[in-house]
């Protein structure tokens with residue numbers, strides 16, 4: 001029994017940054033070759049692009065919840081809400097909440 005995957009050739013590479021092996025190219029039965037980069041490198045590029053699109057001023061890019069100084073109740077409520085959002089980001093993402 002044959003399937004489409006019987007006629008597919010794959011080549012692998014090891015990412016010099018992450019040290020992980022990944023499928024570099026796939027050549028299908030018609031001879032068309034498709035190439036991929038390291039999926040971890042690609043994910044990092046997408047993350048950096050999204051971070052850039054968020055238009056966060058440079059002076060805030062290295063800030064964390066731990067460096068945020070709470071000086072009043074409004075700030076305390078805001079940081080509590082933000083921490084919860086980050087903690088439950090997976091749930092919010094699934095439901096589309098921002």
Ligand SMILES: [Zn+2]
Nearest residue numbers: 015018038041
């Ligand atoms: Zn990589």
